[in-house]
Amino acid sequence: MEYFLNNINNNSQEALSVSELTARIKNTLSNHFTGLWVRGEVSNFYCHNKRHLYFDLNDANAKIRAVMFYSDTVNLDFKIENGLLLNLFGSISVYEKRGEYQLIAEKAQKVSSGELLLALEELRKKLNKLGYFDPACKKPVPLLPQKIGAVTSVGGSVLHDIITVLDKRFGNFHLIVRNVNVQGKTSADEICEALDDLEEFGVDVIIIARGGGSFEDLWAFNTEKVAKKVFDCKIPVISAVGHETDRTICDDVADVRAATPSVAAALSIMNKNDFIIKISEINGRMYKVQKNKINRAFREIDYLIQRRIFRKPKSIILKNIQDFEMTNKYFLEKSETVFKNKTSILNHTIKLLDRKYIISRINNSRIAVGNHYKKLHPLLNLDFANKKNRLNMLLNDLNSLNPVKAVEKGFAVLTDTENKKYIKSISEVNEGQEINIFLKDGSLLSRILEKINKKPDWDGKNDQWN
Amino acid sequence: MEKMTNGIEKLSFEQALEKLEGIVKELEDENIALSESISKFEEGVKLSGHCLNKLNEAEKRIEELTRTKDGSLIAKEIELKD
Structure with missing residues (x-):
C-alpha cells in the first residue's frame, strides 16, 4: 500500500x-x-x-x-x-x-466438517459480539396472532406437524406458509427471501422449521446471512431446526427457540381453552371483588342506619336549629354594636370634612384669638403709662441737678482764669491766684487771699439750699 | 358509555386482555369509590366479552404465500394431503 x-x-x-x-x-x-x-x-x-x-x-x-x-x-x-x-x-x-x-x-x-465446526464456532463468537444472542433483543410473541407465518417446505412432514398442533390448540387459526428448500445450495437465500416476503405481507409471528438432518443438511441455518435476516426481522421469529439435539445459529438468533416444529407451533399461539379459562378466571375475580364491594357498601349503610341521626332525627335536628339560632343571635348583636361604633366614627369624620363646618371652626378660632387680644390690650397700655411716668420723674430729677439752675438760685461757680476749669477744691488753687467767680448776672475777677483748710459747716442751713 | 363501547370494539385481543387485567387490579384496590367501581366493572364485562369474540372471529385458513410474475405477493388456499 x-x-x-x-x-x-x-x-x-x-x-x-x-x-x-x-x-x-x-x-x-x-x-x-x-x-x-x-x-x-x-x-x-x-x-x-x-x-x-x-x-x-x-x-x-x-x-x-x-x-x-x-x-x-x-x-x-x-x-x-x-x-x-x-x-x-x-x-x-x-x-x-x-x-x-x-x-x-x-x-x-x-x-471438512471439522473445519466447518471451527468456522461455525468463529461465526458464533462474532455474532455474539454483535449482540445477536442478547436476550434483551428478543421480541415477545403475541398471545393471539391473527396470522401465523411459516417458513418451511410445503411438501414435508414438518408442515403437517405444525398444522396438527395448531388444529388442536386453536381451531380457527390462520396460517401463511412460505415454501422454501430447507437444504441445498440455494436454501439460505430462499430462507432470507421468505422472511422478507412474510414481513412485507404482514404476519404476527413467524415459525422457521425444518426436520432433522445431517450437519451439512442444516448448514443453511448456520449461515451468517440467515442469522442476520432473522436478527433484523421486525416480526417475532420462532425457530425449530432439526432435532432437539441440533442447535443452529438460526435457533439461537430467533426470538424463541423451539425443540421441534410441533413445539414451535404450540409456542406460536396459546391454547384456545387456556384463553377461555384465563378470561373466565379474570371474570371470576372481577365479579367476586365487585360483589364484596357492594356487600361492604350495604354493611356500611346498615351501620349508618343504626346511628342516632337515623333513629332520632328530630331531636338532633332541633338541637342543631337551636345552636344555629343562638349563634345567629350572638352574631347579630355583636355586629350591631360594631356597626354603631363605626357609624359614629364615620359621621364624625364626615363632619370634619364638611366645608361649612371647617369655615365655622376657623371663624370660631378667629373670634377666640380676638378675645385673647382684647384681654391682652389694656395690659399692654398700662405698662406703657407706667414707663412714661417714670421717665418724667427721671427728667425732673435731672433738671433739678442742672448747675445753671443752681447759679440762678444764687449759687456761684468758680473757674480759673486760663483754662476756664471748674474749681471744686481748695487744692486746685494757690494763695494770691486770680480766679473767676460766676454769678447769675455776671462774674467777679477775684484774688485768693487765704486758703482755709476747714470744711464749712452746712448743718442747720440745709433748707436754704434745697 | 357509547364512546367506551366503540373504543373497546377496536382493541386487539392483547390490548383488551391487558385492559381487563388492569381493571380487575383497580377493582381490587380497596380505595376505589363504589360509583367508580361500578362503571369499571361494566367496562370489564364488555372487555371480557370482546376478548371471547376475538377468539372466535377468525376462520381457519391455511394459505401459501407466493410472488406473482408482476412481483406482488398473494396468499392462496392450499389443500394438504395427509
Whole structure:
C-alpha cells in the first residue's frame, strides 16, 4: 500500500493514463496478495471449454471472482460446484481489459466438517459480539396472532406437524406458509427471501422449521446471512431446526427457540381453552371483588342506619336549629354594636370634612384669638403709662441737678482764669491766684487771699439750699 | 358509555386482555369509590366479552404465500394431503 500511496500523483498535468494506473494497481495487488489461503462458498460456477473453472467465492458480506486454470484443475480430487465451502490457495491478479481483480486459484480444498465446526464456532463468537444472542433483543410473541407465518417446505412432514398442533390448540387459526428448500445450495437465500416476503405481507409471528438432518443438511441455518435476516426481522421469529439435539445459529438468533416444529407451533399461539379459562378466571375475580364491594357498601349503610341521626332525627335536628339560632343571635348583636361604633366614627369624620363646618371652626378660632387680644390690650397700655411716668420723674430729677439752675438760685461757680476749669477744691488753687467767680448776672475777677483748710459747716442751713 | 363501547370494539385481543387485567387490579384496590367501581366493572364485562369474540372471529385458513410474475405477493388456499 505504501508503494501505491507514495507513487500517487495529485497534479492534473501529470495525469496517468488508465493503462498506467491499472498497471500500478496490478503491480500493487500482485505484490501484496500472493500465495494466500482464502475460505468461502462457491457460486456462479462455470466451466469454460471443459478446461478452466470460473466461479465466485462468497461469505455473508463480500464476494471475489476466482479462476482455476486447467493446469491446476488436474490436481483436484473432487468436483467444484455451487454451494460448496472451499479453502482456496492462490494470488490476486488484475484482468486489465475489464478492470477486474480476481483470485488465481492454484489449490482447492473442500472444507471438512471439522473445519466447518471451527468456522461455525468463529461465526458464533462474532455474532455474539454483535449482540445477536442478547436476550434483551428478543421480541415477545403475541398471545393471539391473527396470522401465523411459516417458513418451511410445503411438501414435508414438518408442515403437517405444525398444522396438527395448531388444529388442536386453536381451531380457527390462520396460517401463511412460505415454501422454501430447507437444504441445498440455494436454501439460505430462499430462507432470507421468505422472511422478507412474510414481513412485507404482514404476519404476527413467524415459525422457521425444518426436520432433522445431517450437519451439512442444516448448514443453511448456520449461515451468517440467515442469522442476520432473522436478527433484523421486525416480526417475532420462532425457530425449530432439526432435532432437539441440533442447535443452529438460526435457533439461537430467533426470538424463541423451539425443540421441534410441533413445539414451535404450540409456542406460536396459546391454547384456545387456556384463553377461555384465563378470561373466565379474570371474570371470576372481577365479579367476586365487585360483589364484596357492594356487600361492604350495604354493611356500611346498615351501620349508618343504626346511628342516632337515623333513629332520632328530630331531636338532633332541633338541637342543631337551636345552636344555629343562638349563634345567629350572638352574631347579630355583636355586629350591631360594631356597626354603631363605626357609624359614629364615620359621621364624625364626615363632619370634619364638611366645608361649612371647617369655615365655622376657623371663624370660631378667629373670634377666640380676638378675645385673647382684647384681654391682652389694656395690659399692654398700662405698662406703657407706667414707663412714661417714670421717665418724667427721671427728667425732673435731672433738671433739678442742672448747675445753671443752681447759679440762678444764687449759687456761684468758680473757674480759673486760663483754662476756664471748674474749681471744686481748695487744692486746685494757690494763695494770691486770680480766679473767676460766676454769678447769675455776671462774674467777679477775684484774688485768693487765704486758703482755709476747714470744711464749712452746712448743718442747720440745709433748707436754704434745697 | 357509547364512546367506551366503540373504543373497546377496536382493541386487539392483547390490548383488551391487558385492559381487563388492569381493571380487575383497580377493582381490587380497596380505595376505589363504589360509583367508580361500578362503571369499571361494566367496562370489564364488555372487555371480557370482546376478548371471547376475538377468539372466535377468525376462520381457519391455511394459505401459501407466493410472488406473482408482476412481483406482488398473494396468499392462496392450499389443500394438504395427509
